[in-house]
Amino acid sequence: MESLFDQSVPWYFVDVPPTNPTMHKLLVEYAGVNDEEVQRHIANIRNKAWRVAPFPCVGSFLFAELVLSTFPVYREIVANLKSGAWARYPEVGCGLGQDIRKLIHDGVPKTSVIGTDLLPGLLESGQELFRDADALPLGQSFFAADFLDTSDENVLSKAVLDGTVDVIHATMFLHCFDRPTQLRACKRILTLLKNRPGVMIVGKQGGVAKGAGAREHPVKGPMGQVGGVVRTNFLHNVDSFKALWDEVGQATGTRWNVQVQEEEIMDRGYLYFDEEEHRWLSFVVSRL
């Protein structure tokens, strides 16, 4: 097998693309990075993070893109978390946690945000990127855990989040899994949410165009065959994503309003999701 950390894969960008102005501002104002150091700082963190997680989101600098604040519902999320009407905001598979820092910079109490990811090294890379390991420590603001593990010993279970959450952010997360595992992950998401209409899941992920068939898609590159097992990403189109939530609803006795939109992949994701019919899917799924 090729080295896991092979830099010749197309989704490893040697140079940092121009930084999104909102992210640039966040790094200067929140993290205290010097204006002229921003690009170099991002590159240094990426080079370290690649040794932890040679994923497209790291190699293509997707972690330097902000997603949540591009949703119209962002204002409602910020207002409710700021006022305390909503107590907790967990982000699952948060990676370096860029959207969490944007929320805090926009006034959300740091005690309301929680980031969780399988890989502690990615959470630590985020703390280095944003220079806030003291303010947002592991075990308090960030939890390294397998989100699919529902045992009582899991640190997320111990964090007593079950049934306390109004909104969950899951970007570039569900597409990491095959279809049956996505169903498990959605059911796990439901265990965290309050049992009331209006709770929501917001996110963006790789998918396919409406006319293209949703399908299992082998994970590309050396990451696709860790341990000799071929892993797949299930890529949804708009209809199959809605069908997934119908199935979640049937299995849990709940009903969901699924708003999902497809977008062309023109940017940093392009070299991973590089086929004609690939799209980003942005979604807001709220309980009826």
Ligand SMILES: C[S@@+](CC[C@H](N)C(=O)[O-])C[C@H]1O[C@@H](n2cnc3c(N)ncnc32)[C@H](O)[C@@H]1O
């Ligand atoms: C494509 S990355 C996206 C990271 C981040 N959401 C972003 O958009 O920059 C997917 C993330 O999901 C995490 N992940 C994968 N499987 C997981 C699991 N079972 N439990 C928790 N996190 C997981 C990975 O470690 C990785 O950081």
